[in-house]
Amino acid sequence: MKKVSIVGAGFAGLTVALRLAQKGFQVDLYEKSSRVGGLLGTDRTEFGIAEKAANALIRTERAEKLFAELGVPQSLPLASSKKRFIYRHKPRTWPLTIGETLFFMVKLIPRFLINKKSLAPQDNETLDSWGRRYLGGSATEYLLGPAMQGIYGNEISGLSSKLILSPLFKEHREKYKGLLTGPGGMQDLVNHLEVRLSEMGVRIHTNSPVNIKDLQGPVVIATPANAAAALLSESQPELSKALSQIQMSSLMSVTLFFKKPQTKFKGFGCLIPRGFDLKTLGILMNSYIFQGRDKVYNETWIMGGVKESSLLDLEDTEILKLIAEERFKILGTKEGLLDYRINRWKNALPYYDLNLEKAQGEIRAFATSDKIFLHGNYLYGIGLSKILEQSDILAEEIVRLHG
Numbered sequence: 001m002k003k004v005s006i007v008g009a010g011f012a013g014l015t016v017a018l019r020l021a022q023k024g025f026q027v028d029l030y031e032k033s034s035r036v037g038g039l040l041g042t043d044r045t046e047f048g049i050a051e052k053a054a055n056a057l058i059r060t061e062r063a064e065k066l067f068a069e070l071g072v073p074q075s076l077p078l079a080s081s082k083k084r085f086i087y088r089h090k091p092r093t094w095p096l097t098i099g100e101t102l103f104f105m106v107k108l109i110p111r112f113l114i115n116k117k118s119l120a121p122q123d124n125e126t127l128d129s130w131g132r133r134y135l136g137g138s139a140t141e142y143l144l145g146p147a148m149q150g151i152y153g154n155e156i157s158g159l160s161s162k163l164i165l166s167p168l169f170k171e172h173r174e175k176y177k178g179l180l181t182g183p184g185g186m187q188d189l190v191n192h193l194e195v196r197l198s199e200m201g202v203r204i205h206t207n208s209p210v211n212i213k214d215l216q217g218p219v220v221i222a223t224p225a226n227a228a229a230a231l232l233s234e235s236q237p238e239l240s241k242a243l244s245q246i247q248m249s250s251l252m253s254v255t256l257f258f259k260k261p262q263t264k265f266k267g268f269g270c271l272i273p274r275g276f277d278l279k280t281l282g283i284l285m286n287s288y289i290f291q292g293r294d295k296v297y298n299e300t301w302i303m304g305g306v307k308e309s310s311l312l313d314l315e316d317t318e319i320l321k322l323i324a325e326e327r328f329k330i331l332g333t334k335e336g337l338l339d340y341r342i343n344r345w346k347n348a349l350p351y352y353d354l355n356l357e358k359a360q361g362e363i364r365a366f367a368t369s370d371k372i373f374l375h376g377n378y379l380y381g382i383g384l385s386k387i388l389e390q391s392d393i394l395a396e397e398i399v400r401l402h403g
């Protein structure tokens with residue numbers, strides 16, 4: 001039987017393992033920690049669930065197909081989640097003034113209609129510079145900035161416009177319609193993946209850091225970039241060096257269960273632009289997004305990023321005090337707290353900065369082996385739907401070379 005080894009059992013490792021097992025490979029999946037799922041997972045509390053990190057996938061056709069084939073029931077967002085807020089002295093559904101809106105439209109719309117390609121990002125250009133050029137200052141600060149910071153966990157002054165915007169200029173993009181998760185949260189998806197892999201004979205080795213020299217068959221390295229650099233340091237030093245240039249960014253998710261709901265702002269959540277002396281990157285109003293998974297109103301607050309990674313070193317009490325202060329400033333409320341869950345993710349995600357733009361070029365140039373394959377959120381996008389798409393593409397490639 002054809003063999004393949006996969007290192008790292010996060011979403012990337014689990015989904016590529018599924019596809020390769022379906023294509024007839026004997027798969028060995030090695031995971032350093034005691035559990036599979038990586039950044040995905042859900043804590044259960046007596047008041048409801050708390051996601052450890054990601055709270056949903058983008059609902060592409062591919063994601064729906066995965067849920068269907070694994071038998072995960074689809075949990076779709078509530079109608080109330082359509083409303084989204086951005087803070088500008090208070091949460092607003094549209095944060096620009098009339099003058100700023102007109103300026104933004106006049107700047108963007110003619111180019112968009114006449115020659116969309118002229119908006120394409122340039123090499124080595126930050127998202128902030130791109131935004132100021134094509135959208136104007138206010139739209140960059142109050143729309144683009146908070147939206148991208150909510151996804152990439154960092155200020156747009158450091159993010160690469162090329163890495164983040166280029167996919168929007170591709171002719172064939174996957175269509176999506178909202179978000180998708182399981183009724184018990186992302187843990188449902190992880191559990192179904194784990195069960196299906198076992199049924200298909202995939203050998204899952206937890207608590208198993210590995211030396212890739214000892215592995216059989218083609219090897220997929222589906223770990224974060226810094227771990228991939230360490231794994232390849234002896235066998236592929238140039239590739240390892242390119243990987244080690246990638247700066248990792250730390251994030252923290254704090255889910256808070258309240259005695260009473262706040263009802264003034266009902267929606268998906270609120271994004272927080274920089275410049276208001278607030279540390280929070282964004283707030284998810286979970287109870288207005290998903291149905292029937294909590295007993296009391298709860299929110300998840302996301303904090304951190306490369307400039308604010310020291311927030312992860314604060315004690316729980318200090319974090320709760322900071323959130324209580326910011327919550328009063330942003331939402332104007334002080335409901336009593338019943339329970340909370342804090343997940344500190346040190347060096348969790350690649351920083352999508354100009355350095356990564358350069359490193360990706362070098363990684364592609366050095367990753368030429370037909371035995372070692374790289375897979376992960378530092379190569380083609382941070383979101384789960386992108387990882388899923390790449391699991392399919394990578395499995396096809398391995399079948400072509402080794403099937």
Ligand SMILES: Cc1cc2nc3c(=O)[nH]c(=O)nc-3n(C[C@H](O)[C@H](O)[C@H](O)COP(=O)(O)OP(=O)(O)OC[C@H]3O[C@@H](n4cnc5c(N)ncnc54)[C@H](O)[C@@H]3O)c2cc1C
Nearest residue numbers: 008010011012032038039053054055056223227377383384
């Ligand atoms: C707070 C937060 C919120 C997010 N929200 C969303 C969201 O709502 N939607 C979305 O699409 N995305 C979201 N993301 C991003 C998404 O969760 C990640 O990009 C994705 O889960 C990464 O999956 P992965 O498998 O590439 O990496 P990981 O989940 O990091 O998995 C890598 C695995 O490799 C293992 N490993 C590391 N080194 C070794 C080694 N030497 N040997 C063996 N195993 C090793 C690790 O233990 C881990 O299990 C969020 C991320 C964060 C931090």
